[in-house]
Amino acid sequence: MAERSGTGKSGASGKNASWWRVFHDKFVVEERYMDPDARRGLYRTAVVLMGLGTGLFIATLVGFLQWSGLSAADESSRNWLLTLRSEPLTGVMIFLAVIFGPIALPIIVLVVTVVWGFAARHAWRPIVLAAAMLTGVLVSQIILPIVRRSRPPLELMLFGADHTFSFPSGHVLGACDFLLVTAFLIFSRRENPRAAVIGFVGAGIGILLASISRLYLGYHWVSDALASIFLSLVILGAAIALDTWRTARIPGERITGELSKADAPGD
Template sequence: MTVGQHESSGSGTGKHVGKWRYFHDKFVVEERYLDPADRRGLYRASVILVVAGVALFAATLISVLQADGLSAADGPVRDWLLGLRSNTLTAIMIFLAVVFGPIALPIILLVVVVAWGFAAKHAWRPILLASAMLTGVIISQIILQIVRRSRPPVDQMLFGIDHTFSFPSGHVLGACDFLLVGAFLIFSRRKNTRAAVWGFVGAGFGIFLAALSRLYLGYHWLSDALASVSLSLIILGGVIAVDTWRTARVPGERITGELSKAETPRD
């Protein structure tokens, strides 16, 4: 091989390595320093969320299968909402159902992930958000086919007839994952506790509206929405654990990402 050929080959290899390093730093690496107590707190929160989610989902599922317990409130809540129906309120609920529906929400998610991915130094968090949403879709579809619960009577549905299964609610699970996971990924990088509290309050309000719209329009039972919330708590706990494991470093631990090094304090 001539010297020119060797340099050309080395240049090509260098470009390949450079592209891989860019991909690694942009899409994989996002490391940050935390106090050891803060990192332990994140792991503890993830465990609490997963345990609470599993317990709530188990209680809801058992009550649905046995037609008692938590599911005993399904009928009364449905009857109460039927008495609240009006043209104005129906229009608002249809708008909410569309926003959190299987067409609009994926589009919103795509826009957020792409814009966030390009704007941020690292694309770790938008990728994690998209992964959490996809996980929720897969889990809900599996449970739907296993439980095979019927929806409320079709003559009570106000936005078209839906003969698919109802447990859990895909609309509510999608809203929960998008709002809860999104809030965590945004506010976990900020020191403003008040802003984080308000962020999660806003997420909770959005989840309440998404669930209310599905119950009001006659497509789900209350226990369907509770199951979705419980599943989202499990997913949120998993996201917190994975994000902490991948990004949280305490002083003395090695930072592997070149871009992350620029954000860490100098010793």
């Protein structure tokens, strides 16, 4: 009887240890070796994106406040889009607005991060994606009540009235963060530059569609959408810097994640 009892405890302990091992391995950061020049290139890209995005966002904000620069095209672009309106095109734009909206997009992000987190050997990249999306939401919610920019006239809105502030566009910022950060996290682990180009071109097309839908439906000015794109460049740069700092190792540096040792040169 004592032996059976001891065996049962050992089995339970083994199962607990196995469960903990799986959980631990899932959250071991996926470190990887790369050439020193490649890592420096990633850091340079991150700095350029953050600097460029910040500068362009500030320029757009100042232009809106002084009604100059990029904001000077807000009225003319809105009037031009009014001439393109038609019932079939409006249906397409409403569909895009729903896909990139505050209900559908968070669901899509949640599904992607959960499925990716369970399917991947390491959960680091889905966590970075989720963090980038949350950062975009927080930044948008901080800026909106500070700038307090009014939206275009209510009579021009084709999908219900919206009385919230306009600068920056939350729809566009969410679409940019999701598409750009996802593209980086996927293609930064692949050595095929053509696939990376295709991935980022696809992300750019998605961003363009999300932006046009918000402008066409009458909810934002052009400078709102541009400000969101520029903010997303900052978030993308931060994601690149964080991911590179935590995962990129050059020959001679120690790999600390046990499951990442297979990425060492010569393995």
